Amino acid sequence: MLLTRDDVLAAGERIGGRIRRTPLLGPGGSDTLWLKCEHLQHCGVFKTRGAFNRQLAALERGELGDAGIVVASGGNAGLAQAFAASELGIRATVFVPEAAPEVKVRRIEAYGAEVRRVGREYAEAYEAAVAFGEESGATFAHAYDQPDVAAGAGTLAEEVLEDEPGIDTIVVAVGGGGLYAGVAAAVRDRARVVAVEPELAPTLRRAMEAGAPVDVAVSGVAADSLGARRLGDLAFAAVQAEPPVSVLVSDDDIIEARARLWQDYRIVSEHGAATAMAALLSSAYVPAPGERVAVVICGANTDLATLG
Template sequence: MTVTRDDIQLAAQRITGRVRRTPVLRVSPTLTLKLELLQHVGSFKPRGAFNRLLSAKEQGTLTGQGVVTASGGNAGLAVAYAARELGVPARIFVPVNAPATKVARLRTLEADVVQVGNEYAEAYEAALVASEESGALIVHAFDQPEVVAGQGTLGLELLAELDGFDTVLVAVGGGGLIAGIATAIGDRARVLGVEPELAPTLHAALEADRPVDVQVGGVAADSLGARRLGALAFEAVKANDVRSLLVGEDAIVAARTELWRDYQLAVEHGAAVTYAALRSGVYQPAADERVVVVVCGANTDLSTIG
């Protein structure tokens, strides 16, 4: 199923008042940071979660059985938050190695947390079984039309907030965010996906001309740990000529430290990959190129920022 800009505009209407319109920080005339880390529960994910739940509510498929999802952390936080706000129960399946900070936060949001498996894919299989057995609404972390459309509202915000820009750098794991942003603004600006060398889902999909499984590891795997790019993301990146930029571990760590030192932005490693592409020289803009860096997540252990 294709996600369109009309779907994203409808999502924007649906979730208005439920999510924050996050600010931008103009670092220079040619560099802007989109501070999506200031979104509810510390990532962009509530946009898609609210759109999925509210759409289901309109259709009568959001029942008292509530919702289930699988997540390394951020999607689970978003679904738990949206479910609590809408007054329905949430059951969140996370890998056993999910960050303790995210698991603890899930429990503060009144979610039933189930830790199973070592990767997102295993947690998702368990979530599917739970959904089939209970009748609860399944929410995919990144590969559902309503989720992608919700994430795309971030792109509409950029168009409203900025007079103009040439390039947007977006972190990629499963690809829900880049699918939404590319669909929203792909005909207005260049959209580039940035991913860790040790979790190259987009890079591998573009090389194979289809989503394929990859080995996942490294410092950013807790938030960019999907094994393969979503089908909707692949469709969107192909339609909008999105390419992949790969950044190494040292560059990610250095960018995360710099974001804290220079801007007092405490970000998770996965959210630092976009800034890392610039600071490491993996992406070198033209002299007058106006670049937007999406800083998309803040759920991290502050003691690890040095």
């Protein structure tokens, strides 16, 4: 399925009033760089948009029963779904890998969701969540590869181009590709998308090379949020419709970008969120002269003690 801008606009109508319209931090002087501050979203992550859209759409369609919603997550999707469920009065069960950051797990539980730790990687938690949904009747919310979820994520790109219509390029981090799929749908034929991945988790790059989503080994500093083993089908459909600029960055690049976001902007970002900025700071992506670029800072759920 190929998401369209109409899907994104419908999501925007549905979730309006429940999510924050996050600021677009403009450039200083003659710079041509903007930062979409999605780290200021409810729960500190863009996924809150897709979580509300998924649950509200499921309510509209009569899909939600007493068992509520179930999601598998490295942390952020579970956090967002738990928050949305708490706001809407829906039961939530969140499956996370054993290595999920404690800062995220504690917050998921604080929103009233039940957390179940299963396996070493997201894929194992995913399998357990699907089985739980089949057994309990809970409605499954995918962390990234679901139309409602990806369309909700794309609403942030609509905001970018509404606030600054002259933006040429939007830079996003890619894990499973839900954010990328939503952004691509929102800006297709209006702006370029640069898709940035860690070298140690290149799901989109490998899918482009293979001509289809394929499993890849994932590791590295951003694996808690960008650690999906395989690019989602929605993201691959977006790749086929209009291939993005694909960029890979090293763990060192990501660590440096995260430090620079804190030092230069006082922006708290997790490693996954700093991945997009790493493309520019490391010169893995070099904008053309005068190119107007917006970088999505997509999450802030990190251990503050590690910022320095």
